[in-house]
Amino acid sequence: MKSAPSLPEGTSTEHALALLKEMMRIRSFEERCAELYSAQEIRGFLHLYIGQEAVAVGVMEALETQDAIVATYREHGHALARGISARSVMAELLGRRDGCSGGRGGSMHLFDATTRFYGGWAIVGGGLPIATGLALAAKMRGTTEVIACFFGEGAVAEGEFHEAMNLAALWNLPVLFCCENNGYAMGTALGLSESQTDLCLKATSYGMPAWPVDGMDVFAVETAARRAVLSIRGGGGPTFLEFQTYRFRAHSMFDPELYRAKEEIEAWKERGPIRQLVETLTELGVFDEETRHQLEEEIESEIEDAVEFARASEPETPETLTRFLTSPRDQA
């Protein structure tokens, strides 16, 4: 039996629609990426975030301009939600000069100093120590910055996860550890790789607060992130959030998905973050086909503009290959 639809207390219709639009924007952007990949305009690895959009969108709501983000190779959604332009991300995916990493990173390595987006890292677990260090710097400089660190549940098997959790807790650092548990480390189910599948227990063993969050419910994500960020910014030390979510697409474009059942995917899609929110807003009478059409039109127009921009951007010339290997000496 379903309860009567409602928005969480204090959530305006406008805010709910903005969250919905952001999730739809990321979804459409990535669907376009898949097309461009098939057309061989995007090459290399492409890891789509489709299904998990509520996590990036909800967490970013809780962050401020001063805060910093460290993410993984599945980070298009985080980059867009943080405010890196669709043009800049798309140009990077096409390997162009105007991409946010100058065509040197590609899909897995988005970087943007303006929005304090520190990657884009593709060694599982590798970003956690770096986020911890950014938080150490934030604390030593006497700021109130919070560092949000995103990673998948596969990372909890890495030593770097445990080393970073320990350091962050030991030094009481302002890190929000955002574990996106989509059930599979590439193709290996959590239960096949972990002796302890309660991920929050791992975090609490380091003495930090941790709790599971419905990662398919953008309001639940936002609420949890706000609560955690408030505590962290107030000097409460690191917090671990386990966002229970699901990736609707394959791990990468090369993945034949032999390791999970179609029924399982369909069941999770029923609970998809966009679908859920659309249902709620429809039942509340603030969303209809016309609204959907309008949102889609705005989004499509932005994405087409991004694709055109990326296609028009020059590829980097081989003459620039060794630029950025060392910094200008006055930068120290």
Place this chain on the structure above:
Amino acid sequence: MTEKTDNRTIGYRDALREALRAALLNDERVFLLGEDVGAYGGAYGISRGLLEEFGSDRVRDTPLSESGFVGAAIGAAIGGMRPIVEIMTVNFSLLALDQIVNHAATLLHMSAGQFNVPLVIRMSTGAGFQLAAQHSHSLEGWMAHIPGLRIVTPATIVDARGMLQAALDDPDPVLIFEHAGLQSEKGSLPPDPPPVDLDRAAIRRPGSDLTLISYGGMLPRTLETAEMLAAEGLEAEVLDLRTLRPLDEATILESVRRTHRAVVVDEGWRSGGLSAEIAARIQEEAFFDLDAPVGRVCSVEVPVPYASALEQACLPQVDRIAEAARKAVGRHG
């Protein structure tokens, strides 16, 4: 050449400590972190007294988490601090290779110049103390394979005192290899230590008959060999590489073009090692200036053993260096 009277004699270890202390005094963004750098005073005693003077925020003991604290130092560096990491030995740094090679070395280029990593990592290297195969290796040449890193090897008191600040002045990651065998060396230091240039190799002993190319812990015995050869009427120039990446190719080639013969003395292993790189560059750029093949004296290719006789047999010794030098000039003992 007369030495200034106000120079003082100081140990290598004390020179390193003075450099650390000066760095902590000079820049409030600088802090030291690593295993046992605080309460213990550093495995080699280099940070002794600094915890008391600068406090536990800036002289920060870490858990045994090499990847964790090196990664944290990368994060702190890009977050506006100037961390100095101490890793007890190069062998332990292998636990942090992911952070050093996959992260610190790639970020600047991968972000198209947006994020530089002003990180300094100090570690001991080398054999000679019967510490066996997990505390004695010389892997700095291996690290010198990696674009995005600068690798420096202070072999003199002046460099021990000066290279740290020069490394801090570099906006990109610098790895400093402090050879365990140099820790008890003593030498002369001017009262105001001069700034050192990390881009240039140094001629430590001029000579005209051949060039002995060395660095770090092998420098003292290479100089010793040169003195011995001088008694035989052979004048060897001794070149201290100082920086293994980027190599100061100009100074190497200039010397070899004068002496026409070269021997590389490297405590690392020969196969795929730094000595191979140097020999290759010499033959690429100065082939027709050479009067003999470039010689190499390296450690024997075994894990460094414990027993003294075995360990010493493994390492380049004066007799092996001298023999290679004689061979290069066509003299055979």
